[in-house]
Amino acid sequence: MAEAARYALLRRLAPVLRHNMAGALQPLSMMSTMLEKRLQKLDPDLAALSRNSSQLNTLAREASSACMNLMTWLAPKTSDLVTVAAGIEDAAGLVMTELSFKGFTVVNQIGDVPGELPRSLMRNVFMAALLALTDGTTAPASVVLAAQLVGSELVLTISIQPVQGELLPGGTPSYRNLEWEDVQALAEVESVRLIHTADSVELRCPVASAEV
Secondary structure (H helix, E strand, C coil): CHHHHHHHHHHHHHHHHHHHHHHHHHHHHHHHHHHHHHHCCCCCCHHHHHHHHHHHHHHHHHHHHHHHHHHCCCCCCCCCEEEHHHHHHHHHHHHHHHHHHCCEEEEECCCCCCCEEEHHHHHHHHHHHHHHHHHCCCCCEEEEEEEEEECCEEEEEEEEEECCCCCCCCCCCCCCCCCHHHHHHHHHHCCCEEEECCCEEEEEEECCECCC
């Protein structure tokens, strides 16, 4: 079940990952085109070409780093830990644009919560919960993210708050919608307790390390 749920999640995220990779590579194409045009001049500005070449190298390194980071969604490091804020930014940030196109506004109220979580938990359980909740919502809404320490557990909450606006457009998803059975299967792997309703989900996560 967990393997099937992970596959379904990655299939859902594939268009977003592809779009982000294309976005990381686009500046390289633009800079290469500009260099080609300057080289075609009868008397090219060598100083400008040198600067552009240096900029192209910088862009190449940045694009390589961005693409390698995106590839870790497919082959994650099992022992990789992140702070709560960084994990939320990493996971929610990936689908922020997609959610906005569907009529959702993400409100991040996480703040500086102490403790670290496995990145796999954020990218699998949190992401699946976020998609499952929004998949089941048919009207524009604010998606509020919150977190607090309760004893030795970190409680992550995702809640839907309806806002004024037209119904979300339908359309065919890139893959099937995420179901709560998928989220539950992924949660069990990460020892996360899952509680959900029609408009909210609560993830109770063991904290790897925290300032108490």
